[in-house]
Amino acid sequence: MRTGNYKESVGQIIALSDSKAAWAWTAVLIAALIVAPYLVGAYALTLMVSALIAVIGAVGLNILTGTTGLISLGQAGFLAVGAYTNAILLTDYHLPVWLSLPAAGVAGALVSIVVGIPSLRLKGLYLAITTLAFAFIINHIILYAERLTHGPNGVFVTGAKLFGFGLQRGPALYYLTLALAVAAIFAALNLLRTRIGRAWIAIRDHDIAARVMGIDLVRYKLLAFVVSSFIVAIAGALLSLQIRFVNIDVFALILSIEALAIIILGGLGSVAGAVLGAVFLSYLPEAIRLVLSTVIDPSSPLYTNYVYEIRGIANGLVIVLFLRFKPDGLIGFWRDARKYWSNWPLAY
Amino acid sequence: MDFLGLLISTGLVSGATYGLIAMGFALIYKSTGVVNFAQGELVMLTAYVSFSLANALGLSFFPLLAVTVPISMVIGLVLERLIIRPMLSEPVFSIVMATVGLAVILRGIVVLVWGSEPLNFPAGLPTGVVTVAGVPFYPAQLCLLGALALVTLCAWLFLRFTRLGMAMRAVAANETAALLMGVSVDRIHAAAWMLSAAIAAVAGVLFAINFKLAPDLWFQGLKSFPAVILGGLDSVIGASLAGLIIGVIENLAQGYLGEGLREIAGFVVIIVVLMVRPYGLFGSADIERV
Numbered sequence: 001m002r003t004g005n006y007k008e009s010v011g012q013i014i015a016l017s018d019s020k021a022a023w024a025w026t027a028v029l030i031a032a033l034i035v036a037p038y039l040v041g042a043y044a045l046t047l048m049v050s051a052l053i054a055v056i057g058a059v060g061l062n063i064l065t066g067t068t069g070l071i072s073l074g075q076a077g078f079l080a081v082g083a084y085t086n087a088i089l090l091t092d093y094h095l096p097v098w099l100s101l102p103a104a105g106v107a108g109a110l111v112s113i114v115v116g117i118p119s120l121r122l123k124g125l126y127l128a129i130t131t132l133a134f135a136f137i138i139n140h141i142i143l144y145a146e147r148l149t150h151g152p153n154g155v156f157v158t159g160a161k162l163f164g165f166g167l168q169r170g171p172a173l174y175y176l177t178l179a180l181a182v183a184a185i186f187a188a189l190n191l192l193r194t195r196i197g198r199a200w201i202a203i204r205d206h207d208i209a210a211r212v213m214g215i216d217l218v219r220y221k222l223l224a225f226v227v228s229s230f231i232v233a234i235a236g237a238l239l240s241l242q243i244r245f246v247n248i249d250v251f252a253l254i255l256s257i258e259a260l261a262i263i264i265l266g267g268l269g270s271v272a273g274a275v276l277g278a279v280f281l282s283y284l285p286e287a288i289r290l291v292l293s294t295v296i297d298p299s300s301p302l303y304t305n306y307v308y309e310i311r312g313i314a315n316g317l318v319i320v321l322f323l324r325f326k327p328d329g330l331i332g333f334w335r336d337a338r339k340y341w342s343n344w345p346l347a348y
Numbered sequence: 349m350d351f352l353g354l355l356i357s358t359g360l361v362s363g364a365t366y367g368l369i370a371m372g373f374a375l376i377y378k379s380t381g382v383v384n385f386a387q388g389e390l391v392m393l394t395a396y397v398s399f400s401l402a403n404a405l406g407l408s409f410f411p412l413l414a415v416t417v418p419i420s421m422v423i424g425l426v427l428e429r430l431i432i433r434p435m436l437s438e439p440v441f442s443i444v445m446a447t448v449g450l451a452v453i454l455r456g457i458v459v460l461v462w463g464s465e466p467l468n469f470p471a472g473l474p475t476g477v478v479t480v481a482g483v484p485f486y487p488a489q490l491c492l493l494g495a496l497a498l499v500t501l502c503a504w505l506f507l508r509f510t511r512l513g514m515a516m517r518a519v520a521a522n523e524t525a526a527l528l529m530g531v532s533v534d535r536i537h538a539a540a541w542m543l544s545a546a547i548a549a550v551a552g553v554l555f556a557i558n559f560k561l562a563p564d565l566w567f568q569g570l571k572s573f574p575a576v577i578l579g580g581l582d583s584v585i586g587a588s589l590a591g592l593i594i595g596v597i598e599n600l601a602q603g604y605l606g607e608g609l610r611e612i613a614g615f616v617v618i619i620v621v622l623m624v625r626p627y628g629l630f631g632s633a634d635i636e637r638v
Contacts, residue, residue: 071441118619118622118623121622121623121626122622122626123626124440125377125383125444125581126577126581126622126626126627126628128383129383129573129576129577129618130577130618130619130622132570132573132615133573133574133612133615133616133618133619134615134619136611136612136615137612137615137616140608140611140612143608144608208636208637253570257385257448260445260448261445261448261449264441264442264445268441306459306460309455309456309457309459309460310456310460312452312453312455312456313452313453313456313457313460315452316449316450316451316452316453316456317449317453319445319446319448319449319452320431320446320449320450320453323435323438323442323443323445323446323449324431324434324435324446327435327438327439327442
């Protein structure tokens with residue numbers, strides 16, 4: 001009788017999941033997401049697109065910050081590069097979406113090399129603040145390179161079409177985002193089980209030890225920057241398709257901080273955590289709105305005047321309480337539940 | 349000469365704000381290893397508290413400062429106890445994110461309590477122009493520069509000669525060793541937050557008198573990052589000097605190179621400096637071993 005879970009080949013060890021149930025439930029989830037547009041209203045669909053874009057962005061950032069350990073506060077900058085590249089190519093150069101989306105990704109990757117090279121020697125919070133500096137500089141360049149970016153006026157994204165489907169309304173944008181989110185998730189998961197992913201994890205755990213073991217720090221750190229920014233810039237491009245108007249105000253610092261909050265609340269270093277965190281923080285404002293509207297009369301002057309601040313406070317409180325009481329993030333709940341389930345009735 | 353002198357003098361004044369805020373950052377980083385992203389918000393909160401005090405009590409400048417600083421130290425202590433202390437064993441980065449969350453909360457609270465309109469801070473200072481070395485200054489500007497010099501001197505004396513200051517440096521150098529030598533690390537962390545809040549109060553009041561009191565004051569915290577980094581995250585005195593340097597560089601860039609460069613000049617400078625010295629001008633390099 002077999003008494004445990006034995007791995008008998010390398011293939012089994014590095015498999016994404018050895019559980020048939022996990023694959024089955026993933027298929028069910030994807031099927032549910034595919035039929036979702038026919039079941040929910042337009043507003044819910046918009047929210048779902050936002051959540052999926054956040055998922056793509058979080059998966060991208062997670063490669064850099066969660067897996068490779070390079071803390072980045074420059075997320076807003078990379079999102080801006082992607083969004084502006086996409087918007088400018090679509091509106092001013094009339095390129096089709098299937099060209100402008102990858103072009104946005106490539107632009108993000110190129111910028112990330114410019115950011116990455118000066119950052120190679122830096123660590124921890126010094127790196128975080130340098131990437132913050134780059135985000136400021138990117139915003140400044142966008143604001144002042146008026147002939148290319150229209151400066152403070154922003155760029156409208158109109159008439160985007162993909163294979164004949166208008167991305168302006170209906171589920172087309174949703175399906176595009178869903179497909180790219182699934183692709184990003186599987187790309188990230190697969191990267192993590194290759195030589196590259198293992199090198200990144202080694203760098204995160206101890207970069208000097210990794211270097212001693214023969215990992216080329218320059219190459220793999222830059223690769224992390226490039227891959228991460230490619231994905232993030234695609235998320236930015238999708239964001240420009242969704243909001244249809246890009247302006248520098250969209251890409252304020254708070255976006256970088258929210259992105260970090262997503263991957264930390266989800267569980268740093270885990271792709272599933274990034275996904276959970278992105279979905280959680282995307283729906284948090286909605287949940288707070290619902291809760292607040294039952295506690296406070298929505299028509300009272302306190303609520304109407306200060307709705308933005310109250311939501312901000314609630315948002316901050318959730319982040320602080322989460323870090324305080326569940327530091328390993330949402331994925332920690334899942335791990336605890338799984339452990340509890342498999343060990344029951346014993347504690348461990 | 350006149351234009352240059354004016355640029356440098358106003359640069360020094362805005363640089364003095366950066367310097368004060370950056371010292372608050374550095375003090376907390378030095379003893380706790382955490383970058384307090386809520387420092388700008390702390391500056392804003394204490395400035396608003398001081399505004400209410402000034403209106404309620406009708407105090408002039410120096411008594412007002414004497415009342416505000418102890419109150420802000422209590423605020424600093426409460427924040428440390430509520431948010432930072434319970435997270436001591438967590439990874440540094442989680443604590444940093446907690447300060448980010450704290451920043452968002454403080455921003456919301458300030459707008460809820462004091463509203464979003466800019467307020468006129470009653471200075472209680474003379475407004476006649478004083479000329480120093482041929483360059484005109486307002487008394488409030490001189491107060492700001494004087495405060496920076498005084499706080500820097502006090503910080504230096506404190507860290508160099510007092511028992512608590514030495515304990516703080518010991519904790520900064522090696523927390524475990526300090527703990528084993530009988531230094532109460534808990535108390536040092538609390539003290540760092542209190543002193544940092546005190547410096548924030550000085551910065552907040554003087555900024556509000558010199559410029560304006562509005563809910564976007566927190567942004568000064570971000571604008572002070574170049575000063576913190578240039579000085580080296582763990583160098584309190586370096587932060588004060590770097591603040592002045594960044595202030596002057598920003599003004600010169602704005603005056604001679606082009607419109608809008610003020611916003612990013614500091615950030616460009618730190619990228620260049622960090623490429624040469626990855627721990628800032630005055631920061632201490634970590635020696636890492638496998």
